[in-house]
Amino acid sequence: MIAPLTVGFDLDLTLVDSHERIISAYIRALRDLGVEVSSDDLVPHLGIPLTHTAAAVAPAVDADALVLRYRHYYDEPDAPRTLPMPGAVEALRCVRAAGGRTVVVSAKFTPAVHNALAEAGLTELVDVVYGELFAEDKATALIAEGASIYVGDHPGDIAAAHAANAYAVGVTTGANDEATLIAAGAAVTFANLDAFAVWLPGHSVPR
Numbered sequence: 001m002i003a004p005l006t007v008g009f010d011l012d013l014t015l016v017d018s019h020e021r022i023i024s025a026y027i028r029a030l031r032d033l034g035v036e037v038s039s040d041d042l043v044p045h046l047g048i049p050l051t052h053t054a055a056a057v058a059p060a061v062d063a064d065a066l067v068l069r070y071r072h073y074y075d076e077p078d079a080p081r082t083l084p085m086p087g088a089v090e091a092l093r094c095v096r097a098a099g100g101r102t103v104v105v106s107a108k109f110t111p112a113v114h115n116a117l118a119e120a121g122l123t124e125l126v127d128v129v130y131g132e133l134f135a136e137d138k139a140t141a142l143i144a145e146g147a148s149i150y151v152g153d154h155p156g157d158i159a160a161a162h163a164a165n166a167y168a169v170g171v172t173t174g175a176n177d178e179a180t181l182i183a184a185g186a187a188v189t190f191a192n193l194d195a196f197a198v199w200l201p202g203h204s205v206p207r
């Protein structure tokens with residue numbers, strides 16, 4: 001019997017754009033702790049766990065204090081909205097149309113993953129959610145769910161796919177270009193998830 005298709009997706013800058021929200025929360029949280037940073041300071045260090053970003057841009061700041069303030073600002077009602085990335089709906093739907101299941105695996109705090117999916121209007125299209133897993137650690141979720149494909153925008157996502165023996169799909173909608181994702185081991189890269197949704201139905205991936 002052939003196992004059903006299961007496709008894993010990274011969250012930030014793969015399925016959703018919470019870029020403005022993340023940057024705003026960092027700037028406000030760090031300001032409370034006496035550190036002024038700009039959007040330009042932060043952009044090269046997004047898509048990794050927040051304590052890693054903090055270590056890169058403000059190494060002297062207490063990580064626990066930052067995490068508390070970051071989550072407070074991130075969850076404020078007036079925080080910038082989280083939007084679906086172009087093609088996110090189509091990509092999740094095409095997996096379902098192929099009889100498959102969709103799994104989201106993110107480094108984000110798990111409740112924030114659910115909130116981001118809800119705000120972007122994607123909740124109904126996602127079967128399983130895993131949070132607080134970064135880079136190779138994501139492989140544990142991919143293996144547990146039997147994912148044969150993992151889609152992400154960061155070299156850590158590509159490493160996770162390899163560690164889970166899944167087909168590594170890169171999307172260049174984050175901070176990493178095609179050359180970087182291919183060098184990390186991506187089997188294929190797409191400019192956005194619309195292109196993935198066109199590709200999937202015609203592609204047979206070993207399951």
Ligand SMILES: [Mg+2]
Binds near residue numbers: 152
């Ligand atoms: Mg990402």
